[in-house]
Amino acid sequence: MEYKSQKVAYPYFVIALFLFLLQVLFGLWLAINYFFTLPQGLVNVFPFATARAIHTNLLVLWMLLGFMGGTYFLLPDETKREIYSPGLAYFQLVLLVVTGVVALVGFVFGWTQGRPLLEIPRPLDFAVVIGALIFLFNVGMTMLKGKNWTVIQGTLLAGLIVLALLYLFGIPFYHNLSVDWYYWWWVIHLWVEGAWEMITAAIIAWILLKITGVPREVVEKWLYVELGLFLFTGIAGIGHHYYWLGAPKYWLYVGGIFSGLEPVPIILMLIDTFKHVKHRQLEIKNPLVWTYAVGCAVFHLLGAGVFGFVHTLPMINYYTHGSQVTAAHGHMAFFGAYALLNLTVFYYAIPKLKGIEFFKESLGRVGFWIMVIAMTGMGLAFGVAGVLQTYLERVMGLGYMTAQGEMRFWFKIVFSFGLIFLSGVIITIYDLLTLKPSVKREG
């Protein structure tokens, strides 16, 4: 670690990891709700809806904290100066974590905005906005003072600003349900298939630059091409959510065509990662970091590219929309693209923060493979449940609960893989928090 202020990233990482663990525990509880009959009394006080709000908000919270920590870690290195204000960075963390905890506890007592993924009540949204503004200010000032502009910095800053601006579309009370969902997707879709992709592309580019030593010119050129394709396909690709919500029919064409192309930049990112790793000019110190980087690129393609593509065309989406097929994709994509990205950053940054040059990676490797295999199994089990649901309920016309009865078995499989996944998460968190130097280079 060259710059002192990089250490503000550490508490971000630790809290993010803890929230990740909690998120997974609530996920397991949700799966139990799916196959096990709970007593009415328990359902009255702690319904599925509350647990789902907690599961998904924990997800968003830990990922955003991970991005922020990652940004604070990367920034001094890119701008060649200390963070503008480490104090603000800590303050902003406390503000966001307190807001998050109040929101999560509030859900249990029925304090909610009541819109999926955007359940945080409106008064707390203002605290979130203030936290985001402090973050952007701190990041922006560091870059301005650094006067050392790079494409990576520009992309990162633009991605973060767009992320914050889009959040605003989720705050109003919309009168018309169709308009409501129209703008809900400006938050959700334009985040995961727009702003977050920009942030990911910038962070991955930076990590590849650091671990492979490939010239910056080359990395940044690829970055531009990827960004162009991500945004070209992703922005109008939002149409894949507008097929059936009360919008004009031309969205079937716009959404189908643009979102059908969305896998292209993801494939490009994978090729580009492989290429940089192949043409590396530095010896790779900790192979686990690039296992994570390559794993992220591969799983990004699987979860978002493949599992996204299979239900994105309107003639298929007509039958799969809002079924467990969506849940299969949601899990695979979030895990592949963003959970693995954050973990890549953690595995790159934490050893540096602890002053460890080569770390022992046997345990971390076990954690990686358990998580990757278990999530693949879980995604496939959700997928089978989804195909069953699609066929029984939507094609054959059986009643909703009749179809769910036939799907019950597959939720037991989801739960079983979930337990395995949990063990991988515990191993990974333990490993990250207790990294030890290895005497000689491993791998």
Place this chain on the structure above:
Amino acid sequence: MSKKAAFWIFISGTLVSLIILLALTFDFHQKVKALTHAENLSPQVLAGKWAWEKYNCNDCHTILGFGGYYGPDMTRAYWRIGESGIRYAVEKPEQAFANSFRKMPKKNLSPEEIDNLVAFLKWTSQIDTHDWPPQDRKFKLSSEAKRLVAGAGISVGAALFKDKGCFNCHALQGVGGTTGSSLDKIGSKLDKEAIARYIEDPSKVNPQAKMLKFDLSSEEIEALAKFLENQK
């Protein structure tokens, strides 16, 4: 490729897509009023939307296909179970789902909130979703059929007769298939009830019947029978 060319790919790709989204968003706001019957968005419907959000219904039930997948989609709940069904589920979930392996929480809504919710779900049931969700189509005349009626000024039954493929086997005024009998004079042979009974399940009326049982709602059968009764 030079870095400059890459930069222009980035700028032009982003701008083209952004302009498409913004232009279509403008157009969406022009058309959404008609597509969702925004003229029916009464204060009661809005209050119903508040209640829907206040009790976090959406994290178990999808609506327009968005939300939690734990319970059935609510877009067409009003067609599927009607006002009384909605009231029963919300007021007495412990009874309504006594035998279900999944339960719905009892949230103690006020009578007024329940009225509002019903109004909201009635409003959502008439949003033009291009016939989504597929599983709920059978509970209502398809929007294609309704459009045909509005466009041609013909009866609902006539539209359905065409829409559901009856012409594949039966003829009217010499137009249509020959597998089934011509139905020009059917109204003078059978009354409406008899026609309806036959359409509902041909093999019940005549075990030798070659005609299949079609997937039709009772509303649709009624409309078809009414139309055929007048073919004398």
